[in-house]
Amino acid sequence: MTALQPRIDPDAFAGVEARVFPKPWSAETFVGEPGRLGYGLWDGSRCVGYIYGSVVMDEAELWRIAILSEYRRRGLAAKLLRAFANGCRTLGAATVYLEVSALNRPALAFYIQSGFTEQGRRPNYYGAGDDALLLSLDLSEYPD
Numbered sequence: 200m201t202a203l204q205p206r207i208d209p210d211a212f213a214g215v216e217a218r219v220f221p222k223p224w225s226a227e228t229f230v231g232e233p234g235r236l237g238y239g240l241w242d243g244s245r246c247v248g249y250i251y252g253s254v255v256m257d258e259a260e261l262w263r264i265a266i267l268s269e270y271r272r273r274g275l276a277a278k279l280l281r282a283f284a285n286g287c288r289t290l291g292a293a294t295v296y297l298e299v300s301a302l303n304r305p306a307l308a309f310y311i312q313s314g315f316t317e318q319g320r321r322p323n324y325y326g327a328g329d330d331a332l333l334l335s336l337d338l339s340e341y342p343d
Contacts, residue, residue, distance in 0.1 A: 201247060201275060203282055207237035211246035212265075219265040236290065238282045240266070240275055250279040252287075252295070259283075259292035259338075280313055284341050295336040300325050310334055314341055 209229035216223035229237065234255055240248040248266035252259055261283065266275050287295055297315070299306050302325075315334040324331035 201240045201242050201270070201273075201278075203278060204239045204241060205282065205286065206239065207235060207251065208239050208246060208249075211239055212237065212249045212251065212263075215246055215249055215265050215267060216263075218267055224263070234290075236283065236286050238279055238286070240270075240279060242270070248275055248279060250283045252283065252297075254287050254290040254292045257291055257293045259287040259290075259295040261295055261297040276309055277313065281342075284336070284338055285343060288338050293338055295338060297334050298324070298331040299334060301330040301332050302328075307332065310336075 207229055209226040212229045213224065213226035229251060234253045235251070236254055236259070237249060237251040239246050247270045248264075250261070250264045252261040252263075264276060264279055266279075284295065296318075297310070298321070299310060301307070301320070313336070315336045317332055318335050319333040321331040321333065323329065
């Protein structure tokens with residue numbers, strides 16, 4: 200059973216990063232500053248996933264979402280996104296933006312299924328032949 204905690208835990212998030220991403224962020228990246236928003240998923244004392252971004256005025260940016268491989272396909276990413284979206288609304292955001300690699304099919308499918316729409320493309324942003332897709336989510340159309 201996983202528990203959602205509405206806080207940024209830099210060390211725990213960095214631990215998940217190290218197991219999920221080929222170029223993980225350090226704990227210092229997650230140090231809370233005004234406007235930053237994060238939620239962690241915990242299985243007992245172990246962080247098994249998180250979502251992290253920022254809110255500035257009426258716009259939010261989703262920077263990272265990660266779930267340990269052994270916890271995937273349980274609806275946890277959707278649970279994190281729902282919490283993040285509600286937190287963004289509480290802070291006054293109307294729209295969430297993100298960038299995702301056009302080659303990251305699982306992430307792209309998740310975002311599109313969650314209601315994000317493509318707003319643009321940055322050619323070769325992640326390297327030759329790997330475009331960044333710019334996506335947005337209208338929070339007025341996203342369920343609570």
